[in-house]
Amino acid sequence: MKRLLKDPVLIFFVLGALLFVLFGLLQREESTPIVLSNGAQALLVSEWEMLTGRSADSNDVQRIVEDYYERELLFREGLSRELxxxxxxxxxxxxxxxxxxxxxxxxxxxxxxxxxxxxxxxxxYYSEATISFTQRLFRDAPQAPDQLLAQLNQGDVIGDDQLWQGKDFPNYGVSMIRGLFGQSLLEVLEEISIAEWQGPYQSAEGWHYFRVERRDKPVLLSFxxxxxxxxxxxxxxxxxxxxxxxxxxxxxxxxxxxxxx
Structure with a gap:
């Protein structure tokens, strides 16, 4: 075996054969055919006729085949470039x-x-905890926040700045409240006393006074x-x-x- 490997003529032929095989593999990889069977072509033509509402002539068929070829070529190139x-x-x-x-x-x-x-x-499979509450919202900081709070608790009608959320929130789930008011105000609503106005609590939209009417814990939902x-x-x-x-x-x-x- 060592004598054979020392033979320069044999080495030349072995290397030549290896290069020939490698070149053939590369050529085969580069020229992998795009195959469109008769059945697949008939299906493409049928779909085209269904979309256009008319029968395909020879020119239409040629365009259908060429469109398939272009799309398949681009797809393979996209894969080879790892797009x-x-x-x-x-x-x-x-x-x-x-x-x-x-x-x-x-x-x-x-x-x-x-x-x-x-x-x-x-x-x-438990329902979400809910809170029923009312709010009064002021865009600007109240000049006398404690006095305003006392008026609310006395039942006085207070004019406020109405925003899109509204004033009354019956049986709102905690996830919905979080989406409307944010986590910090949700935590306020989960902690403040029931049936008593409290506030103000600041948010990006202004100053909120809240009155929580009730809180309901999660309940098991039936199967x-x-x-x-x-x-x-x-x-x-x-x-x-x-x-x-x-x-x-x-x-x-x-x-x-x-x-x-």
Whole structure:
């Protein structure tokens, strides 16, 4: 074997053969054909005729085929240039398509499966805590805030600056209140005394006086009331479990590296 490797003529032919094979592979990669079968072409023509409302002649067919060719060529070039790596929307679409490939068809759960899922995850199916309250809002800081507060508690009618939220908020969920007023004012409404005007509390919109009428704690919603949500949650967990199992099988092939590089 060592004598053969010392033979310059043999080495020349071996290297030549390797270069020939490599060149052939590269050429094949560069000239991968774009195949449009008769069946696929007929489907494209049928879709075109359905959209346009007329039969395609030979020129129309040629344009349909050329359009397919151009789009397929651009698609392949886009893949080769890894455009998907720089576009978050395309990355998300690919991830979603892979999730669908991994999970396949989710089996329809039985009624017993859903009830068991509901009871195993009962904390998910409580209503949101609510607060019923009234507000008076002033764009500018009141000149005599304590006097104004006393007037409100005496039942006096006070003119205020009405904004888009309104004045009365019956049975508003805490997430809605947070969206309307922000976290800091939600915390105020969760803590102040019931049936008594209090304030003012400042926000970006002005100064608020609040009177909380009642607070209702979360209550458990019946299975029948949340059955659709239970179904959605059940399927979401099934997808998540399938994806996690798939990722575990591929973890060795994609080692995670963290930190600065």
């Amino acid at each position: 998907y790596a720089s576009d978050p929307s395309i990355r998300e679409l690919i991830i979603e398509l892979m999730q669908q490939q991994v999970t396949g068809e989710i089996l329809e759960p039985s009624g017993k499966d859903l009830v068991n899922f509901y009871t195993d995850n009962i904390d998910r 029948e009331r949340v059955k659709d949500q239970v179904m959605a949650d059940y399927q979401a967990e099934a997808v998540s479990a399938a994806v996690e199992a798939f990722v575990e099988t591929k973890r060795a092939a994609y080692p995670l590296e963290t930190g600065s590089r």
